[in-house]
Amino acid sequence: MMKFVVRSSRNGVRSGVITELPGRPDVTIETPMCMVYSRTGSVPHLTPDVASKIDGTPLITHIPINSLIGHLSAVKQCKKGIRDFAVLGDTLLYGSLQDPAEPVFPGKNDKHSVAVWSKGGRISVNPEMYVEVQEAFKFDWFAALSDGDTDKQTSRKRVRKSVDRTLQWLDESIEKLQKSDVQSSERLFGVLEGGFEIDQRVHSAKETALRPVAGFCIEGFNTAGPETEKVDFTEIKSILHETLTHLPSEKPRIMHQVWPPHLVLEALEAGIDIFDSSFPYIVTERNAALIFDFKYNGTRSQVIKPNGGSDSESATRVGYEIDLKDKRFESDFSGLLAGCSCYTCRNFTRSYICHLVNTRELLASVLLMIHNVHHYFEFFRHIRLSIQEDKFLELLKLINSQRNVPEKT
């Protein structure tokens, strides 16, 4: 069974390692890390041959089940579950209930079930069904059934309900899973709820920590969807600080929402270990390319581009992204980002991608997704590097200097 060890913890930022992966004894996964965000088990827009062009793809894939739950009977036919059905190779698979990049409509959960949405409509999931999902899908890790339909405005009473239901479902699930497959119960992540009510948060953390769970997933600050990239994290951060002290340190903590760079760093300081790549997906969906700088001790230098152009941007960049709809890129024959080694930047120009975006061609999303996901994974690699080199604060400063500044035109 997988093992997670925290190697260091400085200013709240944890650095850890996951070992003893099932079937992959040779592999270790370092945290902080970013899971590969998937929809229906695939990286959005990318066929597997194209996705494999992204270097250093993390070994954990996040599979929100909302879009797959309607195909339970088909998954059941597959020996290795979702791994076979969606052809997922041998990465570690983490299943969760809601898609972080898809809005969830509030007010649809009740004491027996949670509502999830797919393009086919709403499906209510109860503990029996959720256990059935795990039996069929066979995730390596999966978040327990939870009622995360709370935010800043939610009443205390509703928050308490969410905590109690989630704990009750956790117990029911563990019991059912142990009956069917003991191993499965060891793969379960407990979900922490409690909205913005600190006593409820602490209660949820303490109680969940008592259960035999593989790790923790923290939710209930806001409902899922692209809007989560805009949340004010100040209060969430202080609640996380308070709550996470009640968790055992040797279990990983996952939080899925849309994470722009500064929020990743804030969440790290609060003690979160594992994220996912729904942010670069959201950026791709608005036809933008990530260009933020994370090379905290690097000197920027000019690089000859494959098409003969060179980096036209100055050393100090502002903003995280550029909008490829912008007509000023029509005749820009440089790559999306100077110095980037991704497949898109090695082969294509801003000019061509701008054309694809403005003619609404599918290849626009393919090329942007390759670049954005590559850039985001590289960001996480630099986060780990900065922790090793004791330069996290420099990275934080660099990221904050690029935050919320309107793009130069």
Add this chain to the structure above:
Amino acid sequence: MAEGLQKRLQTEYEKLKSVQKDYQKYVTTRQQLDAQLQENTLVKEELDNLEDGANVYKMMGPVLVKQDQTEAKSNVQKRIEYINGELKRHETIIKDLETCGSKQGKDDYEESQTLAAGKIQTMAKHALSLKILGECSTTKARVCQLTLPHQVVDTPVFMPVGTQGTLKGILPEQLEDLGCQIMLSNTYHLGHRPGPELLTQAGGLHNWMRWNRALLTDSGGFQMVSLLKLAEITEQGVKFESPHDGSEMMLTPEESMRIQNSIGADIMMQLDDVVSSTTSGPRVEEAMHRSIRWLDRCIKAHKNTSKQNLFAIVQGGLDETLRNQCIEEMTKRDVPGFAIGGLSGGEEKQHFWKMVNISTDSLPKEKPRYLMGVGYAVDLVVCSALGCDMFDCVFPTRTARFGTALVPSGQLQLKKEVYANDTRPIDDNCECLTCRNYSRAYLHSIVTKETIACHLVTLHNVAYQLNLMKYVRKSIMEDTLPKFIQNFMLEQFPHKQYPQWAVDALSTVGVTLL
């Protein structure tokens, strides 16, 4: 006597062939050198623009390696000098070969050409050569090797359509992996966005979209039919109102050539006066004559004959006399290839195949024949048997995006519930990425929901089309095409409810269905 001549001609012919082969080789190398020179000149310009002390990196595989700036500059300079030297050397060789070719003796040459007609033809003055590798002994089908500036293309060939300089979500590299040798792009769309100026700046479409193989562009004329409400056709050209921004656009033969020259496709099409294939009367005749006049204007306006081939488009509606008249006129011009145009516009199939059949009867054997807008499997097989070499159609890629996969027995609509638990691939015998990996059930769960469903089914459908043509070529080479057609048709129509037009078309070329 005749035997002696035959032998002499054979030797001369072999000699000529080898000279022509060398010639082709040197021309190709010279083209490559041209491209290298251009690339290096660009790099030099960039290096000259650098400030002193700026860092220079060289890409070696996936990594960037730091280089000394002066060293980098001198390296590039050396490379440019070397390429210039090579270019000169090649120019001399090419000139020599050209004179050598003409020294062969004009009479011998012409005799050998007559004898060799149907075996080999090279057209050194055009940027293509067509070599007939095999002919079906029953039908009019043939297998050719069409050498274009960017790629040698095996025909009969299906060309997928990448309208706006991209094939619907598929990377150029993925298309290459499928074995695609030539694709099509649309002049009307590219002329509007990004426009010829930008394409010239980008170094042509090949470079801009990163497609290293052959490209064909249409003239923009076909859009006249589909956008007729917005168009006004005069002798000068076609006046469009842009559906994008309402602006006025005049497409003349000259403008079409200008745009197509900026795109830089291996094959470009003349602007033709297209009338809907369901139209009849004097308008059809007018369009035919105008297409001939526009062909002349296109030939005159075409600025890049050494690297791009201009094809004529045969018009004449569904009228046999007009078609023949058009072919007679057009074959008087020295064009590298012909297209059969004005069909596939909703006309009756009985008319369609007859027009194709008379066209291939009259068109010169030694030049490629491109049947425009045809791409259904049955049509591809029948029209290959009628002697067509090239085909294009948006159908396989368009239908893919709606979740329809092409299979030997017809089509699968993957949305349908029957596929929800179907663990088989789309086609057991297909070796495309999609069929190697995914079940119908998985595809069923994502079609019309996720873009990768479009990509996966598009990949399969293109693979299907290319494979079908591969089998057609293989059976022509083995001279088993009639048998192949019989089996193919039976698989498509298991109850033998063959469409009458296909039965009739095939019987004129000696194929009887099972």
